[in-house]
Every structure is written in C-alpha cells, then in structure tokens.
Amino acid sequence: MGGLSDREDALEELSHPQGGPDLPAHSPVLAGVAAKLVRRAGRDHELVAVAEGALHTVDLHLHRAGENDEPLILGGVEMGRRRRAPGAVGALHHEQLWGPLDEADHLAREGVVKLVCHRAEYGTGVALRCLYTDLDGTLLGRFGNLFGDAEGNFSRSPALMLEACHRAGVEVVIMSGRREAQVNSDSRLIGQTSYIYEAGCAMVIDRERTYLTGEWVPDSSGAPADRIVASGLPDRLFESFRPRLEWHAPWHEGRELSLLFRGRVDVDEVNALIAEREDGTGLRFLDNGAINRRMPGIDVPHAYHLVPGGASKGRAVGAHMRARGYLPEECIAAGDSIEDLGAADYVGRFFCVANGPENDEPLREAVAGLSNVTVTEGRMGDGVYEAVVTTLAAR
Numbered sequence: 001m002g003g004l005s006d007r008e009d010a011l012e013e014l015s016h017p018q019g020g021p022d023l024p025a026h027s028p029v030l031a032g033v034a035a036k037l038v039r040r041a042g043r044d045h046e047l048v049a050v051a052e053g054a055l056h057t058v059d060l061h062l063h064r065a066g067e068n069d070e071p072l073i074l075g076g077v078e079m080g081r082r083r084r085a086p087g088a089v090g091a092l093h094h095e096q097l098w099g100p101l102d103e104a105d106h107l108a109r110e111g112v113v114k115l116v117c118h119r120a121e122y123g124t125g126v127a128l129r130c131l132y133t134d135l136d137g138t139l140l141g142r143f144g145n146l147f148g149d150a151e152g153n154f155s156r157s158p159a160l161m162l163e164a165c166h167r168a169g170v171e172v173v174i175m176s177g178r179r180e181a182q183v184n185s186d187s188r189l190i191g192q193t194s195y196i197y198e199a200g201c202a203m204v205i206d207r208e209r210t211y212l213t214g215e216w217v218p219d220s221s222g223a224p225a226d227r228i229v230a231s232g233l234p235d236r237l238f239e240s241f242r243p244r245l246e247w248h249a250p251w252h253e254g255r256e257l258s259l260l261f262r263g264r265v266d267v268d269e270v271n272a273l274i275a276e277r278e279d280g281t282g283l284r285f286l287d288n289g290a291i292n293r294r295m296p297g298i299d300v301p302h303a304y305h306l307v308p309g310g311a312s313k314g315r316a317v318g319a320h321m322r323a324r325g326y327l328p329e330e331c332i333a334a335g336d337s338i339e340d341l342g343a344a345d346y347v348g349r350f351f352c353v354a355n356g357p358e359n360d361e362p363l364r365e366a367v368a369g370l371s372n373v374t375v376t377e378g379r380m381g382d383g384v385y386e387a388v389v390t391t392l393a394a395r
C-alpha cells in the first residue's frame with residue numbers, strides 16, 4: 001500500500017514550511033494531516049510532524065489501525081526541545097492525539113505543518129505483549145520521580161506510555177535493583193502484578209515468588225544477603241577499592257538476596273578478586289548504571305550489586321517470559337545500564353534510553369555491538385515512551 005512516490009506526493013501536498021498561527025499540540029489539524037499521510041503512505045511508518053514557524057515541534061506516531069483504515073487512532077507527543085524549533089517552548093509539554101481518519105481531508109487543508117515520514121525499521125508484525133523496564137535512570141526521572149524528566153521538569157510521558165500499554169494490552173514488568181518492598185509498591189502504583197527485584201535475584205508473578213539465585217535462598221541460616229556480609233567479603237572489597245567503593249546508603253539496608261554498593265570501579269577487577277576467595281563462589285559483581293549521587297573524585301558514580309547464584313536481570317526477564325509464554329518478538333525491554341542490556345539476549349528489541357550511554361563508555365561500546373538495540377532520542381521516561389509508541393506504531 002503506497003509506494004515512495006505516493007509518499008513524496010503526500011509530503012509535497014501537505015508541506016507548508018512558512019508556517020501559520022501557533023499550533024497547540026492537541027490541534028486536530030495535526031491529527032488530521034497525519035491521518036491523511038498514513039492513508040497515502042501505508043501503515044509501516046512512523047510519522048513525525050514538524051510545525052514549521054510555530055512554537056511547537058510535534059511527533060505523531062501511528063498508534064493502531066483497523067483492518068480497513070478506519071478507525072485510525074493517532075498518538076502524538078510534543079517534544080519542544082528535541083528537534084529544531086526556533087523559539088521553542090521552554091518546558092516540555094506533552095499531549096496525546098486521538099482522531100478518526102474520516103476527519104482528515106478538511107483538516108489537512110488547514111495544514112500549517114510539514115510532515116516527515118520515517119520508516120520504522122524494527123517492525124515485526126507481531127503484537128507487543130510485554131515491556132520490561134528498569135526504574136532508576138529509565139522509567140523514573142530525576143530523583144526517582146515517576147512524573148519527572150531527566151532535568152526535573154514535570155513529565156507526562158510515563159503516564160502516556162502506561163496508557164498506550166493499557167490500550168494495547170501490553171504488560172509492564174519492572175526489572176529493578178531495588179528491594180522487594182519498593183518494587184512491589186511501584187508495580188502496584190502502575191497497575192501491574194509482575195515484577196523483578198534485587199537485580200534479577202527474584203521475581204513475583206501474581207503474588208507468586210520465584211527465587212532465581214540457585215542454592216542461595218533464605219533458610220534457617222538467614223537471608224543470602226546477611227550470609228554474604230557475614231563472610232567478610234564486603235569488607236575485603238572495601239579494603240581493596242575504597243574510596244572508590246562504598247555502601248549505597250541508605251538503600252543498601254534491608255536487602256534479602258543481594259548487596260548494593262556505589263562508586264566507580266572496574267567490574268572485571270572486582271570479580272577477579274571475588275573469584276580468588278572461597279566465599280566468593282557463585283557471586284557476581286555487576287554494574288547497574290549511573291546514579292545521581294556525588295562522590296569525591298568520581299565523575300559519574302554507578303550503582304553496583306553483588307548477586308548470588310548466577311542471578312541477572314536478563315535471566316529474570318527470560319524466566320518471566322517462559323512463565324507467561326511470551327515469545328522474544330512479543331517483548332521489548334528498556335534500560336540504562338550494562339546490566340539492563342542483558343535483557344537484549346531474551347527480548348526482540350532492547351531500548352537503551354539516551355542518558356545511559358551519554359556518560360558510560362563501556363555501555364556505548366556494548367550497545368554498538370548489538371543489532372537488536374536502539375538508543376532512544378529521549379532520556380529516561382521520555383525514552384521509554386518513545387520505545388513503546390514507536391514499537392506499537394511499527395506493528
């Protein structure tokens with residue numbers, strides 16, 4: 001449906017680069033113009049509408065289409081500072097657009113926008129069923145705020161993302177290094193019944209818990225986290241790596257399965273030290289990404305976990321997929337760290353939010369070597385929104 005020339009014709013007809021009146025992001029004009037282009041160009045495209053000369057820059061994504069073009073639903077979001085837009089609005093302000101195709105023609109004639117058509121290269125034609133998302137540095141904005149962006153401004157992106165998932169029947173599974181009480185609460189807040197906590201050491205599905213730490217489970221001798229501390233291994237790590245490694249206080253307390261540190265160290269070096277020790281058997285030190293915390297002499301501190309029994313976020317994602325019966329092409333994941341990137345071994349596509357690679361050279365290198373990884377334009381929650389909407393648009 002619709003070849004390249006059709007699209008070019010549509011672009012030519014619908015382009016009005018000299019602009020017009022200021023155009024609110026929720027204007028039906030944008031929805032209508034985009035709908036007309038979709039009808040001309042086919043459904044396997046992401047649509048980006050740029051309001052030339054106006055204050056706004058707007059992305060429009062084909063969200064869902066019926067069998068015969070109607071009804072066509074469009075979702076859109078204004079990203080004022082993301083693309084060229086002289087005099088762009090100072091703060092991000094998001095609006096979602098929903099409009100039926102049959103309104104397109106007369107609305108298109110009012111067009112004050114130029115439409116650009118991008119092919120979505122990661123379409124599979126298979127319905128999306130599950131999103132696995134990290135919390136800190138990914139779904140959550142600055143200071144762990146669900147409704148904050150990377151700069152601390154109010155952001156509706158997470159709500160719009162969750163709405164899109166709800167409409168499309170997509171499960172949203174948090175995969176976090178946080179301890180269970182936090183992840184359980186966060187998961188309930190977004191209306192979900194599955195979650196992965198302590199960096200993949202365990203998962204809960206519909207209130208049923210599964211430990212993913214092999215022999216390392218809570219028993220009469222205590223919790224694995226307490227047993228690791230009692231072994232003296234953390235003290236040994238501090239002796240070797242202080243002041244570049246310390247507890248991630250206060251979040252290191254109350255953990256059951258894994259230990260939590262912060263700092264900036266060579267992960268391979270730490271794991272080599274652990275491997276030399278008898279009490280280090282089965283333990284792995286992992287990088288869970290940059291944190292918004294200052295430490296003297298360290299540019300960008302990271303959070304690190306010490307996990308037992310071969311646990312990882314990626315393995316937990318795989319376990320959850322098997323339990324739910326999800327295929328790789330039915331799943332995507334979003335994250336901002338090397339550890340999150342392990343999920344790319346299991347899901348069809350992994351979205352690395354833009355802030356992740358910005359200050360993390362190893363992550364940049366790792367991402368470059370994987371064909372099923374997309375680095376989003378948006379940072380943190382804006383990036384997760386982008387991951388979901390572009391994936392839905394492509395299917």
Ligand SMILES: [Mg+2]
Pocket residue numbers: 134135136137138288289335336337
């Ligand atoms: Mg993170």
